[in-house]
Amino acid sequence: xxxxxxxxxxxxKSDSTVLITGPSGTGKELVANAIHKLSNxxxxxxxxxxxxxxxxxxxxxxxFGHIKGSFTGAISNRKGRFELAHQxxxxxxxxxxxxxxxxxxxxxxxxxxxIEPVGSSxxxxxxxxxxxxxxxxxxxQVKDGKxxxxxxxxxxxxxxxxxxxxxxxxxxxxxxxxxxxRFTSADRSNEISFSHEAMDLLMSYxxxxxxxxxxxxxxxxVILRGGNEILPEDLPSKIYRTNPLVSSxxxxxFELPNQGVxxxxxxxxxxxxxxxxxxxxxxxxxxxxxxxxxxxRTTLIEKMKKKGLEMGDSV
Ligand SMILES: Nc1ncnc2c1ncn2[C@@H]1O[C@H](COP(=O)(O)OP(=O)(O)OP(=O)(O)O)[C@@H](O)[C@H]1O
Ligand SMILES: [Mg+2]
Numbered sequence: 314x315x316x317x318x319x320x321x322x323x324x325x326k327s328d329s330t331v332l333i334t335g336p337s338g339t340g341k342e343l344v345a346n347a348i349h350k351l352s353n354x355x356x357x358x359x360x361x362x363x364x365x366x367x368x369x370x371x372x373x374x375x376x377f378g379h380i381k382g383s384f385t386g387a388i389s390n391r392k393g394r395f396e397l398a399h400q401x402x403x404x405x406x407x408x409x410x411x412x413x414x415x416x417x418x419x420x421x422x423x424x425x426x427x428i429e430p431v432g433s434s435x436x437x438x439x440x441x442x443x444x445x446x447x448x449x450x451x452x453x454q455v456k457d458g459k460x461x462x463x464x465x466x467x468x469x470x471x472x473x474x475x476x477x478x479x480x481x482x483x484x485x486x487x488x489x490x491x492x493x494x495r496f497t498s499a500d501r502s503n504e505i506s507f508s509h510e511a512m513d514l515l516m517s518y519x520x521x522x523x524x525x526x527x528x529x530x531x532x533x534x535v536i537l538r539g540g541n542e543i544l545p546e547d548l549p550s551k552i553y554r555t556n557p558l559v560s561s562x563x564x565x566x567f568e569l570p571n572q573g574v575x576x577x578x579x580x581x582x583x584x585x586x587x588x589x590x591x592x593x594x595x596x597x598x599x600x601x602x603x604x605x606x607x608x609x610r611t612t613l614i615e616k617m618k619k620k621g622l623e624m625g626d627s628v
Pocket of ligand 1: 341488525
């Protein structure tokens, strides 16, 4: 994220087109805002359009405007978002959802820096800095013929990639204290703390909804918590239950001795031990044992072969 922030600071002052990519909830809109605020265009408008939310037919007039009578319902001239963003920044969100036909028109606008309102043949000059974002893999879309390659290169002048939260877990504690501040009155935020176990769970959860999901979880915790220390059982069940660290029967296995461990050896030992326990509990029945271990039967057999774990006669 430091690299991302560095890049934002560097590119903000230029007029180059920025393409922000990353999974849902990673902060793409936040970054687009920051680029505008740090730019020389900060005094002018930041206009945004969600290309995925507006049906194709309307999107063209939304972007470029229309003149009276150009289609049913066009009762007066209307300026498009490009013109509204004149001298400012235009944020095209969910650009990966833009219909192909409109992609052609957008490419033309980017090349000529001119728009033509729907129903008009008079070009209007626009001075707009473009920032686009998508949660889709645009290069894959290009390969599948769903996104124009030439437009992709035009947009992707400065790429900003936002990593999923699980790829930057060290940000989790920082984000948590930021959200705690936000959701409690400033003077009371340090009254709330997390037990070690609760923090471990928050750090090891995969956060499929990324920062947005974390934000929602913290907001809920602040409102619903019983005491000032948040314990594992206060966490949403998806975080609390799916994690093996919670179950106290595993705790001794995972307790780190003072002198440390050799992780590879110990993981392999734990695996051996659990496989042998499952086999002995099921009388050597590999079908049942594999169920106890949530493995495929063939995976279990492969592991046993690799590890030389054979148990005499078995099913
Ligand atoms: N680094 C961050 N610091 C603080 N808040 C963040 C950060 N990143 C994201 N958020 C918050 O997470 C939420 C989701 O962010 P945002 O809307 O920018 O995500 P997005 O990538 O545009 O998601 P989507 O693809 O679903 O539109 C917002 O409320 C935003 O304020
Ligand atoms: Mg967004």
